[in-house]
Amino acid sequence: MSIRQFRALEAISEYGSFAAAAKALNLTQSAISMQVAALEESLGVPLFDRQHRPPRLTRAGTVVLRHARVILSQYNDIFDALSEARPYHGSFRLGVIPTILTNLLPLSLMRLREEEPGLTVNVSSGLSGELMREVETGELDAALMHKPTTLGTALSWRDIAQQRVVVVAPPESTGETPQEIFERHPYIRFNRSAWVAPLVETRLSELGISPDTRAEIQSIEAIHLLVGLGFGASILPDVSTESFARTSLRIVPFGEPPVYRTVGILSRTDMAKKNARRIIGDVFAATAGRPNTLKKDG
Amino acid sequence: MSIRQFRALEAISEYGSFAAAAKALNLTQSAISMQVAALEESLGVPLFDRQHRPPRLTRAGTVVLRHARVILSQYNDIFDALSEARPYHGSFRLGVIPTILTNLLPLSLMRLREEEPGLTVNVSSGLSGELMREVETGELDAALMHKPTTLGTALSWRDIAQQRVVVVAPPESTGETPQEIFERHPYIRFNRSAWVAPLVETRLSELGISPDTRAEIQSIEAIHLLVGLGFGASILPDVSTESFARTSLRIVPFGEPPVYRTVGILSRTDMAKKNARRIIGDVFAATAGRPNTLKKDG
DNA sequence: TATTATATTCACGAAAATTGATTTTATCGG
């Protein structure tokens, strides 16, 4: 099964016979015949009814042809797509929630500067609710934030990362389960993210845990420090894959199935800078998906 | 540019490095490296930024990757699609306009019986307006008819054939243009098709022709016969490609650009027998597109 | 700076595709 074989199949259907297809593709008729044979071999199904001359497509043949057409059109579009993907020049106003500000963002901006030097990104920070409003009014071109629960057609969303919510405990702590950990350690509540908090509360009560809440803190970094000093344990989105602040904290699953928060890009459906949006989205997605260390210099 | 190369590209993006992709695909690093090199060569664009190790996708790389993903998913879907395309068993009520009844239909039914013996097609005939109503009420599963000018979302349409409307003149007639022909021959009007008639009238007056109308006849076959006997000339949809009744009449273009009528399949969007509809549509489209003679026996 | 992980290069052998000649099979015309 190769593209050449699909091309042959399409040509046969277009020109009506193996021989005609061969001529159109500058090949021998036997080459076409063998390509079809190979295709049928690998699919385990006859694509043509040889009772007729020229052979006719079987039902299976038309099914395969339909797919072949899609494949070939995607294939042919590649060059066009490449020629449209020329260097971008302009500015882009991006809103970002605090958690991302200190994790995903720096790496992504480095990459972006490398890949698309002509694109200037103006970053501002805020909570998801505020950002959403600013996107709606056009103050921001897009926002990197939590996935809203409801979304009108005026706004577009693209997933960037799924962050697992986990229990973070001191390195020297004992206890394998959330229950054990919160029996032995006070709870440092991370209450910034209004989007995740309810999920955490629900899961806590599902697990039958009533933690000893000792503090409420807004910053993931600050909580990391406190937990590292043995002050208590906390429940946070797992940003450790971003390789920043990879302190030696214990990470324990927070029940099954894991609680996730989805981070992505929100923008207006009718926005102008769709190309820039795609570039930025691609870079953030790449950074989130395949964490790489920051280059020393740039 | 081959599917294997696209697979390599996707694997690299998925597993994060050439080496990891190689392992996943049971190949050597060098094989992957060469595939990428070949891909870049044939596209004329670097897909990876070798300043980094492992190399990072460039912008062009992500563009190609997007296409590669579509291609690969279509590719992988082929087997599923084939296994779903199992022999159909059941009946189907198909309405057909008179013109098709005597041309496309017989050939298509023969093919259909050959390809899908389990599918029984019950054919009934009527004018487009009637058929449309019967499809709406569910008396018919689908209808092969002229394309309606307006179409709600409750009904679905699929194009099957474009028939050119042409001037049909006796074999021994003279005159190269419609004007000349209708100066020398009386006009036999085909008034059955309410859908094409207005177009014909418009074109006639555009061409400044006021033909000597000698008869109005409902049947294309009858008109063919009369024209063949030299009784007059007519203007008809060109069904001669269907190789039936290929009498030796003269066929002359009816002005530029040609007048077309579009024939297709109308059905309810919410119909049950979508699979049968597709099969039938495929066969009619194949018959219309690539006219083949009828087999002697079955 | 040394070490390690990773990618590139190159020559060689293996596998696949193409060709040209030949045989087989359907269709068409008496």
Add this chain to the structure above:
DNA sequence: CCGATAAAATCAATTTTCGTGAATATAATA
């Protein structure tokens, strides 16, 4: 029904492509 013709299948020889393994080269890491 039979021969003529058009089309496809088959086969051996040849060319092309692909993958490997060893030897570099290059970037990240300690």
